[in-house]
Amino acid sequence: MNFQDIIFYVFSAILIVSALGVVTSRNPVYSALLLVLSFITCAGLWLLLEAEFLAITLVLVYVGAVMVLFLFVVMMLDINLARLREGFWRWFPVGGIIALVIVAEIALIMTGSYFSLEEMPVPEPKGADYSNTKELGRLLYTEYVYAFELAAVLLLVAMVAAIALTLRHRDDKKSLDIAKQVSVKKDERLRIVSMPAEKKD
Amino acid sequence: MEAIQQLFEQLFGTEWGIMLFTFAKNLTLILAIIVPLLLGVAYLTFAERKIIAYMQIRVGPNRVTFFGIPWLRGWGQPIADAVKALMKEIVVPTGANKYLFILAPILTIMPALAAWAVVPFSPELVLADINAGLLYILAMTSMGIYGVIIAGWASNSKYAFLGAMRSAAQVVSYELAMGFALVCVLMMSQSLNLGDIVTGQQGGSMLNWYLIPLFPMFLVYFISGVAETNRAPFDVAEGESEIVAGFHVDYSGMAFTVFFLAEYANMILVATLTALMFLGGWLPPVDITPFNMIPGFLWLLIKIAFLLFFFLWFRATFPRYRYDQIMRLGWKVFIPITLIWIVVLGLIMQLPESVRNDFPFNLWF
Numbered sequence: 409m410n411f412q413d414i415i416f417y418v419f420s421a422i423l424i425v426s427a428l429g430v431v432t433s434r435n436p437v438y439s440a441l442l443l444v445l446s447f448i449t450c451a452g453l454w455l456l457l458e459a460e461f462l463a464i465t466l467v468l469v470y471v472g473a474v475m476v477l478f479l480f481v482v483m484m485l486d487i488n489l490a491r492l493r494e495g496f497w498r499w500f501p502v503g504g505i506i507a508l509v510i511v512a513e514i515a516l517i518m519t520g521s522y523f524s525l526e527e528m529p530v531p532e533p534k535g536a537d538y539s540n541t542k543e544l545g546r547l548l549y550t551e552y553v554y555a556f557e558l559a560a561v562l563l564l565v566a567m568v569a570a571i572a573l574t575l576r577h578r579d580d581k582k583s584l585d586i587a588k589q590v591s592v593k594k595d596e597r598l599r600i601v602s603m604p605a606e607k608k609d
Numbered sequence: 610m611e612a613i614q615q616l617f618e619q620l621f622g623t624e625w626g627i628m629l630f631t632f633a634k635n636l637t638l639i640l641a642i643i644v645p646l647l648l649g650v651a652y653l654t655f656a657e658r659k660i661i662a663y664m665q666i667r668v669g670p671n672r673v674t675f676f677g678i679p680w681l682r683g684w685g686q687p688i689a690d691a692v693k694a695l696m697k698e699i700v701v702p703t704g705a706n707k708y709l710f711i712l713a714p715i716l717t718i719m720p721a722l723a724a725w726a727v728v729p730f731s732p733e734l735v736l737a738d739i740n741a742g743l744l745y746i747l748a749m750t751s752m753g754i755y756g757v758i759i760a761g762w763a764s765n766s767k768y769a770f771l772g773a774m775r776s777a778a779q780v781v782s783y784e785l786a787m788g789f790a791l792v793c794v795l796m797m798s799q800s801l802n803l804g805d806i807v808t809g810q811q812g813g814s815m816l817n818w819y820l821i822p823l824f825p826m827f828l829v830y831f832i833s834g835v836a837e838t839n840r841a842p843f844d845v846a847e848g849e850s851e852i853v854a855g856f857h858v859d860y861s862g863m864a865f866t867v868f869f870l871a872e873y874a875n876m877i878l879v880a881t882l883t884a885l886m887f888l889g890g891w892l893p894p895v896d897i898t899p900f901n902m903i904p905g906f907l908w909l910l911i912k913i914a915f916l917l918f919f920f921l922w923f924r925a926t927f928p929r930y931r932y933d934q935i936m937r938l939g940w941k942v943f944i945p946i947t948l949i950w951i952v953v954l955g956l957i958m959q960l961p962e963s964v965r966n967d968f969p970f971n972l973w974f
Binding site: 410411437441444460461464465467468471472473476477479480483484539540541584586 | 624628709739740741744745747748751752754755758759762770773774777778780781784801933937
């Protein structure tokens with residue numbers, strides 16, 4: 409066992425424990441934080457595979473942006489734990505079936521002929537000047553450009569839809585016009601009055 | 610160096626010896642970065658108090674001295690402050706979540722220090738010369754927000770929580786503008802490696818620095834950097850006049866000091882990155898004899914100090930932004946500017962070589 413193997417096993421252990429913690433923790437804030445931990449350890453595992461761009465993007469996008477908003481929401485919600493656990497056994501069969509389907513899918517992929525360990529060996533280590541980022545960029549913008557653009561449009565549509573769904577027009581809404589505020593002249597606001605000094609009688 | 614490596618190999622065997630040697634070497638190098646950085650942080654607080662004091666026609670800290678030397682009056686202040694903070698009790702509020710309360714300052718300082726791993730101080734002087742350096746920096750700085758949010762939540766106080774919410778929204782919005790400004794830098798340099806970005810600005814004088822073709826991006830990046838570090842005029846997360854001290858209102862002693870250290874370490878980091886990406890890093894402003902005799906490391910330090918002065922100057926000059934104005938500046942001003950500049954830059958890069966040479970931009974491409 410060399411140094412890389414030790415790192416792999418340590419990271420995997422942390423990943424599994426924290427992922428278990430996400431679903432078993434009673435406090436939703438703990439769950440979200442453990443999810444952050446599992447993202448970071450996962451990024452560490454990807455670094456071992458020399459996928460540095462994906463690893464850093466995982467941290468940047470999921471840890472740096474998505475989970476921050478997640479935590480934001482979870483912390484603001486007033487979650488009643490007793491109410492949350494009420495229907496556990498009622499919904500257990502549904503959840504169980506979904507879990508079974510996921511396990512079956514993973515098993516299919518792991519044991520299938522396309523993705524088995526023999527078919528997908530550890531990639532050959534690349535030289536120091538090999539840039540994962542450059543290669544990914546080249547592929548994304550040449551061979552997979554249509555898929556990439558489609559995904560971008562899809563995200564844009566989702567974004568516009570989310571804003572359109574939550575945007576409500578109100579008649580009594582107050583808003584500022586910054587341009588108007590900035591272009592105000594002194595004469596419009598200020599009136600200088602000349603008056604004689606008042607004497608105290 | 611060779612001798613030490615051989616010693617390690619003899620002690621622990623070939624494979625483990627090399628591993629442990631690398632580990633020990635990296636640990637030493639990390640200390641060589643962190644210790645001067647923390648000293649810099651300590652004296653930045655002193656510089657801030659002095660500079661703002663002079664701007665307000667006061668004297669600033671002038672009591673603590675070293676061994677009673679009169680002309681060093683005030684210079685012992687950071688040390689005295691550190692000792693005072695160490696001696697103080699760390700009070701954990703009754704309703705607070707104890708573990709997260711202690712974890713929060715650690716999570717704030719960790720990314721602020723970890724980002725320094727890829728910062729090049731001169732062509733050879735860099736701890737980790739990785740290809741995706743810029744991305745790594747972005748990832749690390751985006752993690753700094755967790756400390757603030759967790760501190761706000763774990764304190765179990767309305768003021769702290771409000772501060773954390775403000776800070777989270779602010780940092781997430783300015784990160785976008787920051788990221789887009791960096792996209793322009795990497796379009797110019799065609800590389801994510803910070804060392805390559807600096808060497809891309811080489812060419813005789815400061816006209817080759819990315820400051821000139823990317824001037825709007827420089828402004829966007831630097832102002833976003835001020836917003837990201839929650840410094841005045843963007844310090845609504847602290848907002849002492851409305852929410853007492855924001856997310857760290859319940860912290861005391863060393864736990865509070867760690868937040869403070871992280872803020873200043875982040876300031877130095879933003880200044881360093883701006884110097885590297887827009888002001889030519891270790892390159893002298895003009896490549897002629899008196900200037901290029903000065904070692905590159907010193908040039909970088911001068912540029913960092915210059916930019917840090919702006920941070921202090923801003924704080925002494927500008928009143929605090931209102932919250933909706935902060936959001937407007939981030940989303941409605943900075944992001945459109947950066948998006949337009951990316952398109953303009955992309956179009957210029959796509960021009961045929963002959964046209965580009967007649968273009969005023971031929972200086973930089």
